[in-house]
Amino acid sequence: xxxxxxxxxxxxxxxxxxxxxxxxxxxxxxxxxxxxxxxxxxxxxxxxxxxxxxxxxxxxxxxxxxxxxxxxxxxxxxxxxxxxxxxxxxxxxxxxxxxxxxxxxxxxxxxxxxxxxxxxxxxxxxxxxxxxxxxxxxxxxxxxxxxxxxxxxxxxxxxxxxxxxxxxxxxxxxxxxxxxxxxxxxxxxxxxxxxxxxxxxxxxxxxxxxxxxxxxxxxxxxxxxxxxxxxxxxxx
Amino acid sequence: xxxxxxxxxxxxxxxxxxxxxxxxxxxxxxxxxxxxxxxxxxxxxxxxxxxxxxxxxxxxxxxxxxxxxxxxxxxxxxxxxxxxxxxxxxxxxxxxxxxxxxxxxxxxxxxxxxxxxxxxxxxxxxxxxxxxxxxxxxxxxxxxxxxxxxxxxxxxxxxxxxxxxxxxxxxxxxxxxxxxxxxxxxxxxxxxxxxxxxxxxxxxxxxxxxxxxxxxxxxxxxxxxxxxxxxxxxxxxxxxxxxxxxxxxxxxxxxxxxxxxxxxxxxxxxxxxxxxxxxxxxxxxxxxxxxxxxxxxxxxxxxxxxxxxxxxxxxxxxxxxxxxxxxxxxxxxxxxxxxxxxxxxxxxxxxxxxxxxxxxxxxxxxxxxxxxxxxxxxxxxxxxxxxxxxxxxxxxxxxxxxxxxxxxxxx
Numbered sequence: 164x165x166x167x168x169x170x171x172x173x174x175x176x177x178x179x180x181x182x183x184x185x186x187x188x189x190x191x192x193x194x195x196x197x198x199x200x201x202x203x204x205x206x207x208x209x210x211x212x213x214x215x216x217x218x219x220x221x222x223x224x225x226x227x228x229x230x231x232x233x234x235x236x237x238x239x240x241x242x243x244x245x246x247x248x249x250x251x252x253x254x255x256x257x258x259x260x261x262x263x264x265x266x267x268x269x270x271x272x273x274x275x276x277x278x279x280x281x282x283x284x285x286x287x288x289x290x291x292x293x294x295x296x297x298x299x300x301x302x303x304x305x306x307x308x309x310x311x312x313x314x315x316x317x318x319x320x321x322x323x324x325x326x327x328x329x330x331x332x333x334x335x336x337x338x339x340x341x342x343x344x345x346x347x348x349x350x351x352x353x354x355x356x357x358x359x360x361x362x363x364x365x366x367x368x369x370x371x372x373x374x375x376x377x378x379x380x381x382x383x384x385x386x387x388x389x390x391x392x393x394x395x396x397x398x399x
Numbered sequence: 400x401x402x403x404x405x406x407x408x409x410x411x412x413x414x415x416x417x418x419x420x421x422x423x424x425x426x427x428x429x430x431x432x433x434x435x436x437x438x439x440x441x442x443x444x445x446x447x448x449x450x451x452x453x454x455x456x457x458x459x460x461x462x463x464x465x466x467x468x469x470x471x472x473x474x475x476x477x478x479x480x481x482x483x484x485x486x487x488x489x490x491x492x493x494x495x496x497x498x499x500x501x502x503x504x505x506x507x508x509x510x511x512x513x514x515x516x517x518x519x520x521x522x523x524x525x526x527x528x529x530x531x532x533x534x535x536x537x538x539x540x541x542x543x544x545x546x547x548x549x550x551x552x553x554x555x556x557x558x559x560x561x562x563x564x565x566x567x568x569x570x571x572x573x574x575x576x577x578x579x580x581x582x583x584x585x586x587x588x589x590x591x592x593x594x595x596x597x598x599x600x601x602x603x604x605x606x607x608x609x610x611x612x613x614x615x616x617x618x619x620x621x622x623x624x625x626x627x628x629x630x631x632x633x634x635x636x637x638x639x640x641x642x643x644x645x646x647x648x649x650x651x652x653x654x655x656x657x658x659x660x661x662x663x664x665x666x667x668x669x670x671x672x673x674x675x676x677x678x679x680x681x682x683x684x685x686x687x688x689x690x691x692x693x694x695x696x697x698x699x700x701x702x703x704x705x706x707x708x709x710x711x712x713x714x715x716x717x718x719x720x721x722x723x724x725x726x727x728x729x730x731x732x733x734x735x736x737x738x739x740x741x742x743x744x745x746x747x748x749x750x751x752x753x754x755x756x757x758x759x760x761x762x763x764x765x766x767x768x769x770x771x772x773x774x775x776x777x778x779x780x781x782x783x784x785x786x787x788x789x790x791x792x793x794x795x796x797x798x799x800x801x802x803x804x805x806x807x808x809x810x
């Protein structure tokens with residue numbers, strides 16, 4: 164595996180990536196580089212077909228118009244959906260999470276169909292959730308406490324085919340049943356900006372393992388440990 | 400000359416000044432804003448009354464407001480007394496305070512927070528609107544920049560007689576300004592494209608890889624009358640003007656080109672404007688060198704991703720060690736995820752110390768950028784951790800303010 168390049172696709176980075184989510188690709192790429200793997204990042208814009216041979220797909224946060232552009236693009240070029248069938252992992256934040264659900268209602272009150280990759284529906288929450296978000300992850304995932312910064316007006320309800328990524332300790336999260344985020348197969352959705360993978364290195368490595376099957380040696384990053392201690396302390 | 404005030408406004412102004420004096424006497428800062436606040440509470444139309452009969456120039460945008468306001472004020476200096484909010488107090492209370500303190504000034508040059516431009520313009524009836532740029536500022540506080548653009552557009556439409564000076568390189572500013580009858584388009588240049596990649600009008604992708612950007616919906620870069628190349632500004636009539644600014648960086652040459660266009664439209668001669676612009680050496684504490692225990696620290700303010708990018712471009716030419724300070728108090732915005740939109744990778748090879756309340760976040764960002772650094776939370780201690788000599792200090796809003804309060808008086 165270390166011989167071939169690991170490919171990471173960024174879906175519409177110029178409109179989905181409002182809150183530093185572009186940092187997630189920096190984190191994934193570096194964590195692979197530091198372990199001696201080669202990485203190729205593919206930026207997918209509105210005019211380019213979505214490749215079906217990437218290992219990890221990333222969708223960030225954005226505005227309503229960007230969400231509709233993403234749905235249109237991913238329906239016209241179902242490369243990501245084909246890649247999921249072959250074992251690729253997807254990490255979608257905020258607006259990205261909503262796009263991957265079965266439906267979402269925007270600030271304009273209009274119901275939009277989503278891609279149906281996550282069994283969730285999103286409706287306006289009636290207020291905006293802004294602030295630090297901390298969640299206890301689903302124990303089945305075997306990762307540490309989740310931390311990030313949320314900034315969204317959507318409430319997301321999880322259906323029977325998907326599971327919550329975690330349970331909220333501090334903040335709002337999905338805004339339904341004290342859950343934060345969702346996962347279904349290897350597709351993860353979350354309201355954690357920050358960016359999420361910088362603050363949650365075990366989540367980053369979980370995505371890499373899901374997508375590549377690599378056995379990853381732990382990385383010693385005291386900078387990240389310090390940041391996590393500071394951010395998690397606000398819930399104490 | 401300004402018009403005489405009505406009785407109610409006169410009383411409001413006098414009480415405001417008294418409040419301002421009391422605040423100063425109690426050692427609670429310069430007292431300017433409190434005075435404006437008191438006057439506004441007593442006379443909600445104080446801004447209209449106080450601007451009546453004056454020629455008003457409003458300056459707005461995400462970055463460069465304070466510097467450009469100062470430059471325009473300097474350039475107009477020969478035309479008489481000017482009321483201006485030089486310290487960046489850019490909400491209506493700050494405007495009222497500035498106008499109260501210069502009751503006889505015939506000109507008012509006011510820096511205006513972009514979310515308050517409509518409110519201020521409605522009362523101040525501007526003769527000129529200066530529109531610099533729009534990019535994301537505090538992610539968790541200010542609304543989407545599309546909303547801001549639409550509000551500025553309405554101000555332009557509501558003031559058809561105002562002369563507009565606008566940045567031709569920013570799609571959001573072009574969208575806001577293009578309906579104006581009389582526009583001086585200035586090619587200010589921009590290295591930040593993070594927000595303008597999608598069209599303010601239709602949301603589609605704009606190809607910003609070329610200077611002559613355009614969108615399929617028809618929004619396109621207007622032909623600028625004012626351009627600059629290095630230190631040379633070219634005016635619409637082809638006149639070449641050589642700048643020799645003390646303020647560093649391409650973004651300050653862009654601000655100077657805007658000040659040139661503005662003062663020129665007020666009838667000031669080119670050579671007089673250039674001379675005044677060249678004399679500006681620091682703006683509200685920014686760009687100033689201060690001595691910190693033998694370290695000559697140049698203080699730079701960067702409030703948001705666009706200004707961090709521009710400032711890093713500016714200081715990355717040199718080889719000075721640098722101190723980066725980031726806080727996340729309310730005035731900064733609580734969300735620091737924008738650190739990941741700034742290209743810190745270019746600092747490789749520099750000696751870097753990170754400080755401030757969010758030093759840990761910056762440290763993780765630099766780690767992933769492969770930039771070695773040390774963490775010293777206190778910003779003054781961070782400067783002192785470096786060997787004596789020149790240091791560049793780049794700080795966000797409250798970090799900068801705290802630092803100036805601590806070391807600003809040390810020459």
